[in-house]
Amino acid sequence: MKRPEGRQYGWHGGKMKERDQRIDELLELLWMMREEEVKDLKEFLKRAEDREAEALMDEMIEDGLISIDEDKISFKNKGEKKAEQIIRRHRLAERLFSDLFAFEVKQAHADACTFEHILSPEVTDSVCTFLGHPPICPDGKPIPRGECCKKFQVEIKPLVQPLTNLQPGKEGRIVFITPKHHARLDKLSSLGIVPGSIVRVHQKKPSFVLEIDETELALDEDIAKEIYVKEV
Amino acid sequence: MECHSAKKISLPREMQKIALIGNPNVGKSVIFGILTGKYVAVSNYSGTTVEVTYGNLNLNSVYQAGRKDRFLIIDTPGTNTLIPMSEDEKVTRDILLNEKIASTVQIADAKNLRRALLLTLQIIEMGLPFLLILNMDDEARSRGIIIDNKKLSEILSVPIIPTVATQRQGIPLLLQHIAAPSCSNFSFKYDDQLEDAIKEIMLLLPDSNISKRSLGIMLLAGDESLKEWLHSKISDSVIKAIDSIYQRTQAKRHEQLGYLINQRRLMAADEILQSVFTPALQRVRGIKESIGKWSMHPVWGILIMASVLFLVYEFVGVLGAQFLVRFLEENIFGRYLNPWAIKIADLIIPFPFLRELFVGDYGIITMALTYAIAIILPIIGTFFIAFGVLEDSGYLPRLAVMANKTFKIMGLNGKAILPMILGLGCDTMATLTARILETRKEKIIVTLLLALGVPCSAQLGVVLGMLASLSFKAVILWAGVIMAIIFIVGYLAEKVIPGEKSDFLLELPPIRIPQLSNILIKTLARVEWYLKEAVPLFILGTVILFLSHKLGLLNAMERITTPLVVDFLGLPAKTAESFIVGFLRRDYGAAGLFAMAKKGELDNIQILVSLVTITLFVPCIANLFMIIKERGFKTAIAIVAFIFPFAFLTGGVLNFILRAINIKL
Numbered sequence: 101m102k103r104p105e106g107r108q109y110g111w112h113g114g115k116m117k118e119r120d121q122r123i124d125e126l127l128e129l130l131w132m133m134r135e136e137e138v139k140d141l142k143e144f145l146k147r148a149e150d151r152e153a154e155a156l157m158d159e160m161i162e163d164g165l166i167s168i169d170e171d172k173i174s175f176k177n178k179g180e181k182k183a184e185q186i187i188r189r190h191r192l193a194e195r196l197f198s199d200l201f202a203f204e205v206k207q208a209h210a211d212a213c214t215f216e217h218i219l220s221p222e223v224t225d226s227v228c229t230f231l232g233h234p235p236i237c238p239d240g241k242p243i244p245r246g247e248c249c250k251k252f253q254v255e256i257k258p259l260v261q262p263l264t265n266l267q268p269g270k271e272g273r274i275v276f277i278t279p280k281h282h283a284r285l286d287k288l289s290s291l292g293i294v295p296g297s298i299v300r301v302h303q304k305k306p307s308f309v310l311e312i313d314e315t316e317l318a319l320d321e322d323i324a325k326e327i328y329v330k331e332v
Numbered sequence: 333m334e335c336h337s338a339k340k341i342s343l344p345r346e347m348q349k350i351a352l353i354g355n356p357n358v359g360k361s362v363i364f365g366i367l368t369g370k371y372v373a374v375s376n377y378s379g380t381t382v383e384v385t386y387g388n389l390n391l392n393s394v395y396q397a398g399r400k401d402r403f404l405i406i407d408t409p410g411t412n413t414l415i416p417m418s419e420d421e422k423v424t425r426d427i428l429l430n431e432k433i434a435s436t437v438q439i440a441d442a443k444n445l446r447r448a449l450l451l452t453l454q455i456i457e458m459g460l461p462f463l464l465i466l467n468m469d470d471e472a473r474s475r476g477i478i479i480d481n482k483k484l485s486e487i488l489s490v491p492i493i494p495t496v497a498t499q500r501q502g503i504p505l506l507l508q509h510i511a512a513p514s515c516s517n518f519s520f521k522y523d524d525q526l527e528d529a530i531k532e533i534m535l536l537l538p539d540s541n542i543s544k545r546s547l548g549i550m551l552l553a554g555d556e557s558l559k560e561w562l563h564s565k566i567s568d569s570v571i572k573a574i575d576s577i578y579q580r581t582q583a584k585r586h587e588q589l590g591y592l593i594n595q596r597r598l599m600a601a602d603e604i605l606q607s608v609f610t611p612a613l614q615r616v617r618g619i620k621e622s623i624g625k626w627s628m629h630p631v632w633g634i635l636i637m638a639s640v641l642f643l644v645y646e647f648v649g650v651l652g653a654q655f656l657v658r659f660l661e662e663n664i665f666g667r668y669l670n671p672w673a674i675k676i677a678d679l680i681i682p683f684p685f686l687r688e689l690f691v692g693d694y695g696i697i698t699m700a701l702t703y704a705i706a707i708i709l710p711i712i713g714t715f716f717i718a719f720g721v722l723e724d725s726g727y728l729p730r731l732a733v734m735a736n737k738t739f740k741i742m743g744l745n746g747k748a749i750l751p752m753i754l755g756l757g758c759d760t761m762a763t764l765t766a767r768i769l770e771t772r773k774e775k776i777i778v779t780l781l782l783a784l785g786v787p788c789s790a791q792l793g794v795v796l797g798m799l800a801s802l803s804f805k806a807v808i809l810w811a812g813v814i815m816a817i818i819f820i821v822g823y824l825a826e827k828v829i830p831g832e833k834s835d836f837l838l839e840l841p842p843i844r845i846p847q848l849s850n851i852l853i854k855t856l857a858r859v860e861w862y863l864k865e866a867v868p869l870f871i872l873g874t875v876i877l878f879l880s881h882k883l884g885l886l887n888a889m890e891r892i893t894t895p896l897v898v899d900f901l902g903l904p905a906k907t908a909e910s911f912i913v914g915f916l917r918r919d920y921g922a923a924g925l926f927a928m929a930k931k932g933e934l935d936n937i938q939i940l941v942s943l944v945t946i947t948l949f950v951p952c953i954a955n956l957f958m959i960i961k962e963r964g965f966k967t968a969i970a971i972v973a974f975i976f977p978f979a980f981l982t983g984g985v986l987n988f989i990l991r992a993i994n995i996k997l
Contacts, residue, residue: 282588283417284835286553289594290413291837292447297598305630307733307746309840314443314475314612316624316840318733318746323835 121217122150123160127183128190128216130166130175135241139172185224188244190216191237192227198238199231200276205238230259263301263310263327271300272329279326288327291317298332349404350389350510351427353455354439355447356410357841359467361385362497363439363506364407371857372407374850375723376841379750379768381409382420384427391511401511406431412447414454414546415555415590419767422557428458428542429561435513436462437506442472442479442494445609449601450594452488453520459543461513462490465506469494471842478610487604490514498847520600522593526552529581533574538565552578553590624726624843628733637734640727644718645796645807652714653797661706673697685882694878700870703923704863711793712862716855719757719789723854724846728753729838736836742822743777743829744769745836751778755786757858760955762786763962773831779963780825783951784975785818790866790919794926795943801929802936806997813944817982865954866917873913873920880912900984901945902991903938904928910946917952936997937990945983950976 129148133139145153160166165179175183193215197208219227225248228234233249236242260275274295279285292312293299302309302316308324310317352360356378365371368387373380385407390400408427409420416422427433436455440448445466455462466472466479485492491509495502521527533548540547550558551574562571582589626632674691681687691698722728728750736746748769755762759782766778787795799807880886889912890897890905897908906928914921925942928934934942950972951959959968 282554282591285588285591286413286415286594287417287835287837289591289598290415290417290447290450291839292450292598294595294598303625303628306628306633307736307836309628309733313446314441314472314477315447316842318628318729318736318836318838318840320736320745320836323837 119156122152123156123165124182124186124217126150126153126156126160127165127179128186130173130179131183131187134175139174141168141171141173144173184244185221186216188228188246189219189224191241191243192224192231192234193219194237194239195231195234195243196227199234208238226259232261260328260330262325263299263329264304264308264321264324266301266329266331268301268303270331271298272331273298275328275330277327279323284323284326288323291315293317293327299327299329347402347404348434349406349431351406351408351431351433351436352439353408353424353428353436353451354410355412355441355444355451356839358410358439358441358444358448359497360410360439361407363437363465363467363495364405366497366500366503367405367506367510371853373854373857375854376726376844376846377723377729377750378410378839378841379420379765380723381407382423382765382767384408384423389510391507403510406433412451413594414451414458415550415553416557418770425557426561428460429540432541433460436460437465437510437513438462439465439467442466442469443475443477443612445479446598446601446605449604450597453518453597453600454546456488456516456518457543457546457549459515459546461515463509463513464488464490464492465497465502466492466494467497469502470496470499475612476614477612480608484604484608487518487608489517498850520596522549522596525581525584526589526592526596529577532577536566536570536574540565549593552581553593554578554588620843620845624730624840627727627730627843633730633734637731640722644715644722645800647718648711648715648793649796649800649807652711653793654800656710656714657707657797660710661702665702665706670698670702689875689878692878694874694881696871696874699877700867700874703920703927704867704870707794707797707923707926708790708866708919709859709862711797712789713855713859715789715793716757716858717851720851720854721846724844724850726841726843729840732836732838733840738819740833740836741826742781742819743826743833744774744822745834747836747838748774748778752781752786755782755788756792757789759783759786759788759951760958763955763958766962770834771832773829774834776829776831776963776967777822777825779959779967780971780974781818781822783955783959783971784821784948784978785814787814787947788919788952790862790917791922791947794919794922795947798922798926798929798939798943802939802997806936806940809997810940810943810947813982813986814947817948821978866919869916869953870920873916876916877909877913896980900987901941901980902987903942904933906933907942910942911949914946914949915953917954918946918949919952921946921949937987937995940990940997941983941987944986945979948975948979948982950979 126148130144133144133147150156157166157168160179161168163178164176165182167174167176190212193212194205194208197203197211198205203211225246228246228248233245234243263272266272274293274297276295277285277288277293279288288294297312300311302311304321307318308321310319310324352364354360357376357380359374361372361374361381364385364387365374367389370385370387372385387405387407389403389405391403392400406427408424411421411424413421414425414428416425428436438448438452438455440452448464452462452464464484466481472479479494481492481494491512491514493502493506493509495506497503522530529552530545530548533551534544537544537547547558559571562574578589585592627636670691677687677691681690688695690696693699731753732746732749735749739746739748750768751762751765754765762782763779766775766782769775769778795810796807799810877886880889886909890908893908893911894905897903897911898905901907907925910921910924910928913924922943925934925939925946929939950956956968956972959971963971
């Protein structure tokens with residue numbers, strides 16, 4: 101895994117952090133190998149792009165993160181939890197870059213590698229909520245669930261959602277619009293429907309009707325689905 | 333006249349052109365009517381005006397006492413942007429572009445000031461002197477919206493005039509200012525990349541009535557509709573150069589330039605709004621809002637629709653087509669007018685031939701005028717009243733919400749219900765209204781369905797009058813067959829006619845209590861139009877029948893059409909006469925059937941079969957000309973070539989089925 105160059109030092113305060121990041125990388129690797137059901141120690145060392153991997157692993161065993169049993173390597177409880185969080189941050193960041201900013205998967209992956217080390221738990225949960233608690237990353241691998249996702253199932257809704265998800269009578273501030281063709285965007289914007297505007301869902305059936313300012317506007321549900329709002 | 337091209341903006345005294353522009357359904361036509369005294373249709377929904385109307389305004393001169401200044405006022409179709417997306421919007425933009433407009437009067441719906449400002453900014457960019465009317469001031473106030481007119485006037489540096497046009501409030505102030513519009517000092521910039529591109533394009537543009545800057549912005553926004561105009565002004569190589577500036581600028585940006593431009597304008601509008609506009613705190617939901625809501629409810633909406641249909645049926649089909657027709661036809665015409673006319677004719681016209689022309693079986697008075705005035709006039713009179721109430725209430729666009737899904741199957745969207753319902757008034761006008769639709773495919777389908785299956789008010793009234801005297805079952809059967817035909821043909825047309833569908837995006841006007849005066853004026857205008865258009869054709873049709881009868885052609889024609897009319901449709905040979913005059917007007921044909929039914933010449937199944945056939949029959953002459961004008965000769969011929977055999981085929985099949993199951997009507 102390629103690390104961003106020139107950023108290891110001074111970004112998070114010195115060498116200690118750098119060592120932590122390298123341990124993070126190893127935990128991440130171990131998680132991914134486990135997903136492939138590979139436990140072989142030699143394979144692990146081969147894939148780890150770290151010359152001091154063995155030294156680091158000693159520390160990890162000491163810290164109670166992993167255990168080695170003959171030629172097999174596996175997580176200990178503490179290490180597994182830690183790896184889960186790293187993977188979660190990484191894959192959420194990938195989703196963020198590819199879904200929202202429409203980056204190529206490769207680019208999204210590279211930037212996600214940076215983000216996995218620096219996102220705080222709060223920001224991670226916000227990103228997760230913002231994206232509507234996605235279950236898988238862009239390559240289809242599962243994103244470990246966080247606390248926010250469990251709550252989501254009972255009470256919390258995604259921060260940004262298609263207008264069609266709002267109940268009638270609710271208002272939302274438009275965050276972005278993803279129209280199929282740009283004529284649609286022009287038409288919407290000439291009616292004042294642009295990011296930043298507040299719209300209210302008037303009804304959903306038999307046709308979708310929204311209110312903007314003092315105007316009621318009937319429109320296809322397909323169009324309403326392309327308008328993403330944050331409920332206010 | 334562009335602001336920067338003339339030093340002084342005082343208007344010279346010759347006829348000045350003033351264009352009224354604004355968002356849809358803000359009351360442009362009401363103000364046009366007040367200014368010019370000329371009636372144009374006013375309704376409570378977008379898209380009532382699809383054509384430009386001109387009218388004169390005479391004002392006491394502000395320059396010279398005792399002198400009149402004359403202005404030519406231009407009413408335009410409503411538009412949300414001056415980068416047109418449909419034909420009616422293009423009409424408005426072209427007025428500004430091509431006509432030598434001295435100034436513009438922008439009419440805004442005060443409660444939707446944000447959207448209006450979006451248009452204001454475009455007028456400012458065009459460099460046209462203007463003044464801004466904030467109409468429906470009362471509605472804005474009742475919703476708790478406060479607008480600081482003085483401040484808005486300062487920011488834009490143009491006169492701001494609050495009005496309630498339907499009550500003539502604010503009109504004196506408007507008349508004071510209309511001769512002295514201002515150029516706005518307000519300006520705003522796009523980002524550097526766009527500004528650079530605008531400047532580059534400006535160097536390449538020809539002079540016109542509007543500023544080069546605004547043309548440059550339109551071109552950057554990707555306005556395809558300008559291309560034609562450009563081609564007539566500048567060479568292809570220059571157009572290519574403009575194109576490459578556009579391509580180059582677009583390539584640098586992730587988002588469409590048109591969208592960026594709109595976003596910047598909205599930002600500017602929001603900045604203005606912040607200092608002048610206090611929005612409604614809480615939306616008050618009164619009874620009118622609730623009616624609006626229920627009328628679009630999946631369940632209540634259908635019940636409301638059924639009740640509306642029932643009330644219209646009672647008013648038009650029962651009161652108009654039965655009570656009033658009986659009164660006029662049997663009493664006024666039957667007992668008085670026609671006997672008198674016959675007596676007078678006997679006295680003063682010595683030649684039997686001429687006498688018969690006026691008062692015979694196919695007489696101008698006894699047939700043409702009796703049909704036009706006694707049978708059809710009360711029916712369309714009541715229909716136009718009912719229709720006017722529906723138009724002004726704001727209910728009709730809500731039907732689009734109910735019908736959108738069904739219309740999608742026919743290659744249309746809910747918006748198409750507006751021309752379809754207008755067709756119940758007059759198919760000719762409705763064919764013109766098809767302009768509000770966006771794609772060619774949609775326009776053709778709507779034109780076809782109007783010509784085929786939507787009976788106009790006159791015809792509808794006659795049909796309802798006849799069916800109502802049979803049974804309610806007959807009404808339902810007739811309506812069911814016609815609607816099924818419209819649906820099936822629409823479905824097939826969707827498959828056959830190439831082209832695109834468009835998005836459903838329709839503004840719903842607020843529910844309002846219709847004003848009696850507007851309904852009366854509108855009804856009178858429509859009745860007058862009907863008399864002018866229909867009566868001459870009725871007379872023409874009668875004269876044709878009369879001459880054919882005299883020359884023995886009528887019998888010959890009846891004989892020729894016997895296999896079709898008698899054998900296939902199962903109707904009396906005389907019905908052919910109705911179909912012949914039906915070529916001129918379908919309602920005249922229907923009126924002929926009406927008269928036959930009254931004399932007991934048709935049995936119940938024959939009535940239903942003949943009515944279905946005449947409903948589907950070829951469009952009337954006026955509509956045919958409108959189809960040719962709007963859709964072209966080829967399309968018009970194709971439509972007629974389809975409808976003519978199809979109408980008879982349907983009638984024949986219906987006759988066969990009804991006879992086979994031996995239905996009791």
